Every structure is written in structure tokens, then in C-alpha cells.
Amino acid sequence: MPTKLLLNNEHIPGINTLQVYRNNGGYASVEKALKQMTPEAIVEEVKISGLRGRGGAGFPTGMKWSFLAKPAGVPRYLVCNADESEPGTFKDRYLMEKIPHLLVEGMITSSYALGCNTAYIYIRGEYFYVSRILENAIAEAYAAGYLGSNILGTGYNLNLYVQVGGGAYICGEETALLESLEGKRGNPRIKPPFPAIAGLYGCPTVVNNVETIAAVVPIVNNGGEAYSKIGIGKSTGTKLISASGHINKPGVYEIELGIPVEEFIYSDSYCGGIRNGKQLKAVVAGGSSVPVLPTELILKTAAGQPRLMSYESLSEGGFQTGTMLGSGGFIVMDEDTSIVKNLYTFTRFYHHESCGQCSPCREGTGWMEKIMHKILDGHGTLKDVDLLWDIQSKIEGKTICPLGEAAAWPVAAAIRHFRHEFEAYVMQPSSIKDVKHYYRLNNIEPIPA
Amino acid sequence: MLNNLNIMNNEIKFSAEALAIVKQMISRYPDGKQKSALLPVLHLAQAEFDGWLSVPVMDYVASLLSIKPIEVYEVASFYSMYNLKPVGKCTLEVCRTSSCWLMGAEDIVRHIQNRLGIKDGQTSSDGMFTLKTVECLGSCGTAPMLQCGAKYHENLTLEKVDELLDKLATDNKRTTYLDIV
Ligand SMILES: Cc1cc2nc3c(=O)[nH]c(=O)nc-3n(C[C@H](O)[C@H](O)[C@H](O)COP(=O)(O)O)c2cc1C
Ligand code: FES
Numbered sequence: 001m002p003t004k005l006l007l008n009n010e011h012i013p014g015i016n017t018l019q020v021y022r023n024n025g026g027y028a029s030v031e032k033a034l035k036q037m038t039p040e041a042i043v044e045e046v047k048i049s050g051l052r053g054r055g056g057a058g059f060p061t062g063m064k065w066s067f068l069a070k071p072a073g074v075p076r077y078l079v080c081n082a083d084e085s086e087p088g089t090f091k092d093r094y095l096m097e098k099i100p101h102l103l104v105e106g107m108i109t110s111s112y113a114l115g116c117n118t119a120y121i122y123i124r125g126e127y128f129y130v131s132r133i134l135e136n137a138i139a140e141a142y143a144a145g146y147l148g149s150n151i152l153g154t155g156y157n158l159n160l161y162v163q164v165g166g167g168a169y170i171c172g173e174e175t176a177l178l179e180s181l182e183g184k185r186g187n188p189r190i191k192p193p194f195p196a197i198a199g200l201y202g203c204p205t206v207v208n209n210v211e212t213i214a215a216v217v218p219i220v221n222n223g224g225e226a227y228s229k230i231g232i233g234k235s236t237g238t239k240l241i242s243a244s245g246h247i248n249k250p251g252v253y254e255i256e257l258g259i260p261v262e263e264f265i266y267s268d269s270y271c272g273g274i275r276n277g278k279q280l281k282a283v284v285a286g287g288s289s290v291p292v293l294p295t296e297l298i299l300k301t302a303a304g305q306p307r308l309m310s311y312e313s314l315s316e317g318g319f320q321t322g323t324m325l326g327s328g329g330f331i332v333m334d335e336d337t338s339i340v341k342n343l344y345t346f347t348r349f350y351h352h353e354s355c356g357q358c359s360p361c362r363e364g365t366g367w368m369e370k371i372m373h374k375i376l377d378g379h380g381t382l383k384d385v386d387l388l389w390d391i392q393s394k395i396e397g398k399t400i401c402p403l404g405e406a407a408a409w410p411v412a413a414a415i416r417h418f419r420h421e422f423e424a425y426v427m428q429p430s431s432i433k434d435v436k437h438y439y440r441l442n443n444i445e446p447i448p449a
Numbered sequence: 450m451l452n453n454l455n456i457m458n459n460e461i462k463f464s465a466e467a468l469a470i471v472k473q474m475i476s477r478y479p480d481g482k483q484k485s486a487l488l489p490v491l492h493l494a495q496a497e498f499d500g501w502l503s504v505p506v507m508d509y510v511a512s513l514l515s516i517k518p519i520e521v522y523e524v525a526s527f528y529s530m531y532n533l534k535p536v537g538k539c540t541l542e543v544c545r546t547s548s549c550w551l552m553g554a555e556d557i558v559r560h561i562q563n564r565l566g567i568k569d570g571q572t573s574s575d576g577m578f579t580l581k582t583v584e585c586l587g588s589c590g591t592a593p594m595l596q597c598g599a600k601y602h603e604n605l606t607l608e609k610v611d612e613l614l615d616k617l618a619t620d621n622k623r624t625t626y627l628d629i630v
Contacts, residue, residue, distance in 0.1 A: 075479075085587065086585075087546045087548065089585075090587040090588060090589055093588075120477075125488070125492065126530070128599045128626045129600070129630050159477075163488070163489065164489055166527070166531060167531075168527065168528050181485060183485045183486065183488060183524065184523070185527040201479065201482060244551075244590045245548055250590035251590050252590065288547060329589070331589070342551070345546050345547045346547060348584075352529075352584055353584065355527075
């Protein structure tokens with residue numbers, strides 16, 4: 001029986017309502033935290049748990065919480081990052097839609113631990129219907145006395161609001177999110193100061209991903225120690241993986257960190273293998289930003305060890321032969337997939353989503369998209385492939401926020417592991433079925449798909 | 450000039466219900482931080498005023514939040530969900546990023562283009578549909594997909610697209626992100 005801490009009750013009918021949620025143990029962490037624990041004790045449990053941020057960067061949550069400045073007389077804020085826009089990622093939507101009270105509960109318990117009296121959930125605008133689900137859950141929580149003033153008679157006050165965005169991937173970056181929450185364009189801020197010192201309205205702020213905040217609930221209920229025993233090494237606990245692409249069973253899976261990638265792809269408990277009896281070609285394991293890996297490197301490390309679903313194992317070998325767990329957006333591609341075309345969709349995405357503040361990112365992402373377009377149309381040259389490499393290397397590390405890296409890494413990885421495919425597009429366009437413009441210009445019949 | 454005339458003639462003003470919602474939105478933020486309500490108020494304005502944000506509408510929003518019109522234009526032009534030009538009654542937002550592409554998003558886009566005789570970004574001649582290709586909407590496991598108003602239409606096939614377009618045309622109603630689905 002796989003260990004589940006977040007989605008264990010997902011199939012119970014009516015679990016989205018407060019009553020059913022509570023009948024199944026819901027809001028116990030609020031009772032326990034507010035009545036039996038000090039805020040400091042909760043932060044300590046979160047530290048002991050080893051929980052790492054589930055938004056993509058994997059920063060230890062307890063440590064982040066302990067950085068929060070606490071000047072007297074200044075409000076502090078907890079902001080939940082529900083912007084979820086990294087291609088391949090849809091776990092937060094699933095969690096909020098199925099079990100909205102888990103996030104509400106986590107927000108209350110976490111806000112208490114951080115000493116916040118106002119908290120926001122910033123959700124991407126396209127998830128408008130999910131924001132309504134959350135708002136209904138929040139209204140129920142107010143009615144039951146879990147929100148508002150003097151919660152459960154403990155004297156603790158908390159107001160929780162949902163804010164919808166306007167459609168912009170960059171607003172998932174925490175400082176861009178705060179700008180957006182202040183009613184501005186989503187331009188990331190220069191750090192330092194970090195949000196823990198000067199965040200929302202210049203006040204100390206913690207920004208955490210939906211799944212991170214949900215994980216605080218089992219940590220408070222069962223203790224940090226129990227949580228830390230789940231998983232492997234420094235990858236403690238469970239992780240929601242969004243599985244998509246050419247697999248038999250796409251969907252959101254809660255896994256115990258540390259299961260083999262091979263098991264995740266082929267077991268019927270998870271992805272159920274590759275669709276239509278095809279072979280696996282490549283995987284993007286942690287959302288569009290992380291390096292794509294070919295079959296041999298995603299199933300096994302360069303050292304020949306089985307690759308595991310954990311922060312450490314996925315990144316083993318660095319970017320030469322490894323990748324990252326990232327947001328857990330697991331995109332699977334079968335043997336017939338064009339890596340070049342897939343990369344084109346990524347370069348277009350990052351060009352569309354660059355906020356435009358930093359020249360290397362603004363110009364570089366557009367340039368890379370254009371070159372990819374040229375290669376896809378059958379007009380590329382070998383020099384274009386080198387140029388792509390050059391551009392991506394000059395974006396990395398030279399921008400205010402990591403969107404630059406996020407745009408550069410997929411390009412670098414695709415060329416690193418699949419250079420032969422780029423060369424085929426460039427040198428033998430007539431052998432490639434989606435090089436359409438080339439066919440038109442040369443009056444030849446495309447090879448049937 | 451024309452825009453100004455429009456303001457004077459068919460006065461731009463929220464309904465009483467919408468104004469109540471605006472007030473409630475503003476109450477979520479500390480005093481003096483009413484600008485925080487800008488994104489949600491723009492969504493409301495777009496839903497109330499024919500699916501797009503004209504300059505007079507944006508100016509009206511600025512006056513409601515006591516901010517400068519430029520602060521509204523800056524924001525409205527940054528985010529992809531705000532339309533700065535008129536759109537059809539139903540905007541079909543088809544995702545075409547990686548997972549959706551892997552699962553056939555191109556066929557979906559082509560099918561809609563052929564059926565409606567429009568290209569990406571265009572509106573059908575009857576003013577019913579606008580086609581907009583978009584980037585990942587967080588529905589990658591149920592790809593290919595499109596969003597119309599608040600609703601996600603997932604695991605699409607060409608037949609499902611046809612059914613959807615037939616239904617939307619029969620309903621003949623404007624879809625908005627604020628619809629209850
Ligand atoms: C371009 C960009 C997009 C991001 N998008 C998201 C997102 O959609 N959701 C999220 O939780 N974190 C996202 N992040 C990471 C956040 O900046 C931040 O690290 C995270 O919300 C912190 O929460 P955590 O520690 O709980 O993971 C993004 C970062 C970057 C640079
Ligand atoms: S790639 Fe289309 S919804 Fe994510």
C-alpha cells in the first residue's frame with residue numbers, strides 16, 4: 001500500500017465539503033496547533049520533517065519560515081502560490097479542486113505558526129472555477145469558526161482571501177507574484193531584500209506552494225519525525241507528480257519520494273507504461289524548465305544505478321547526465337516524438353512568458369524561438385544549432401529572476417542529448433515529416449505521417 | 450475623441466451588484482492598498498462590458514480604485530487574459546504547449562480553423578467565436594484541451610470539438626471567466 005498523506009481521502013464522496021472533510025479527520029491540525037502548540041514549536045516540527053518547497057526550487061520550508069523577520073507592530077503575511085503555470089504541472093489544481101479544505105487547513109495552521117493575521121491564496125486566473133471552490137471552502141471554514149476572529153476561542157485571528165491572477169507564468173515567481181498581488185505588472189523584484197524581510201506591501205512575507213502548505217497538515221498531526229521517516233535521504237515525505245504525455249494513465253499521483261523512475265513509468269499503480277505499445281524515448285521529469293533526459297539516463301544514472309524519484313537521484317550527474325525533480329511535472333515522450341518540435345513549444349512558451357525586464361531573457365527567448373522555427377521549417381543550418389547553444393549559455397545567470405535559466409536549460413539539454421536530431425532537421429529536411437515549409441518550397445510530397 | 454463621446458453618451462458604469470462586489474474585493478486589502486483589487490476588478494469589468502477592456506472602461510476602473518489610468522493600462526496590457534480589442538461571444542482558448550502538442554493539439558487547432566474559416570486570433574464573421582491559442586493551462590494530463598469562459602474542455606477529440614461548437618452556437622450566450630461551471 002503506497003503511503004499517502006495528502007490524497008489519502010480523495011475518493012471519499014463529498015470530501016470537498018467541510019462536514020465530510022472533518023468527519024475524516026479534517027481540521028485536526030488546527031485544533032492541535034492552536035490549542036496545544038506554540039508557533040515556534042510548529043516551525044520546529046516543520047524543520048524536523050525535512051519538508052522542502054514543492055513549488056520547484058525545493059528549499060527547506062522550516063528554514064524559510066525561520067528567516068521571517070518579526071519586527072514589532074508590522075504585519076506579516078503568508079501567501080500561497082497557486083499560480084501553477086509550469087508546463088506539465090497540474091497537481092495544485094487537482095488538490096484544490098478535490099480537497100480544498102486541505103489547503104485551507106494548511107493555511108490556517110501555517111499562518112498561526114508564522115504569526116500572520118492575514119493570508120492570501122494567489123491562484124492563476126485561468127483557474128477561476130477553482131477559485132470559487134476555494135472561496136466556498138473558506139466560507140464554510142469561517143462559518144465553523146476556523147477563520148475570522150478568536151478562532152476556536154483561542155484568541156487567534158486570521159482572515160484568508162483568494163486572489164485571482166490575470167494570466168502570466170512569471171507570476172509564479174514569488175516576487176512577481178507579490179507585485180501582481182499589489183495590482184501591478186508581474187515584474188520580478190531584485191533580491192535582496194527577500195520577501196522574508198520585505199514582501200507584500202513591504203512587510204515580512206512567506207510565499208509557499210499549495211502542496212507545501214498542504215503537507216504542513218500531516219506534519220503537525222503526526223509530528224515532523226514521522227514525516228521525515230517517509231521518503232529517502234533528504235527527500236522526505238510524499239510528492240504529487242503530474243504525469244502527462246504518451247502514457248496509459250496520465251494523472252496526478254502521490255508517491256513516496258524515492259520510488260524508482262522505472263516503476264513510476266511502467267507500474268499499473270502509476271503511469272501504466274507507454275501508450276499504444278510504443279517505446280519510451282525521453283522524459284521531462286520536473287516541468288518544462290528542467291533538462292529533458294533520454295530513456296537510458298532517466299531510467300538509470302550515468303553510473304548505472306536505478307534513477308529514483310527524489311531530489312538527489314534525479315539531479316545526480318548534474319546537468320551533464322541528470323535533471324531535477326522541479327515541480328513534479330512529468331512529461332513522457334514515446335519513440336515517435338520529435339524532440340526538436342517539443343523544444344519549439346517550450347521556446348515559444350518562454351518567449352511568450354518573459355516579462356521583458358532583462359535584455360538577455362527578453363531578446364534571447366525571442367531569438368531562440370525564431371531559430372527553432374527556422375529549423376522546424378527546414379531552413380536551419382548547423383551554425384544555427386551552435387547559435388542556439390551560444391544564446392542559451394548567455395541567458396543563464398544574467399537575469400533578475402530564474403525565468404532566464406528556465407528558458408535556457410531545456411534548450412541546452414535538448415541539444416546536449418539529441419544533437420543528432422537537430423542535425424537531421426538541418427541536413428536532411430526531406431526525411432522529416434513535419435518540415436512543411438521545406439516541402440512546399442521544393443514541390444515535393446511530404447512523407448505520410 | 451470618439452471614446453470620450455462614448456463615455457458621455459452610454460455611460461460606463463457597473464451594475465449595483467457589480468459595485469457591491471468591487472467594494473467587497475477592496476475590503477480584502479489593508480487601507481490604502483485598494484490597487485491590489487485591480488486584477489479581479491478588471492476581470493469583472495471584462496465580463497460586464499462585452500468581453501473586452503476599452504479605454505473608457507479602463508478609465509472607469511481607475512476611477513473606482515482611485516488610481517491613475519496608466520496604472521490600469523500597464524496591467525491590462527501585461528496579462529494574457531485581458532482583451533484589449535473586441536472578441537467574439539465565445540473565445541476558444543486552445544492550449545498548444547508540450548503535453549497538449551504531444552496529444553494532438555495541432556489537429557484541434559486546425560479543425561477549428563477549418564470549421565470556422567478563421568486563423569489564430571481572429572473572430573468568425575458572425576461574431577460568435579474567437580480562436581486564441583494559449584500556453585499550458587494546467588490540464589496537461591487531460592490533453593488536448595481548450596478553455597471557453599470559465600470551463601475547461603478536456604480530453605478533446607475532433608467530434609467533441611464539433612459538439613461543443615454546436616452547443617455554444619445554439620446557446621448563443623457570451624461566456625466569461627466568471628461563469629459558474
Ligand atoms: C518563472 C518562475 C515560475 C514559478 N512558478 C511557480 C509556480 O507556478 N508555483 C510555485 O509554487 N512556485 C513557482 N515558482 C517558485 C517560486 O518562486 C517560489 O520558489 C515558490 O513559490 C516557493 O514556495 P515553496 O518553497 O513552497 O516551493 C516559480 C519560479 C520561477 C522563477
Ligand atoms: S500543456 Fe496544455 S494544459 Fe499543460
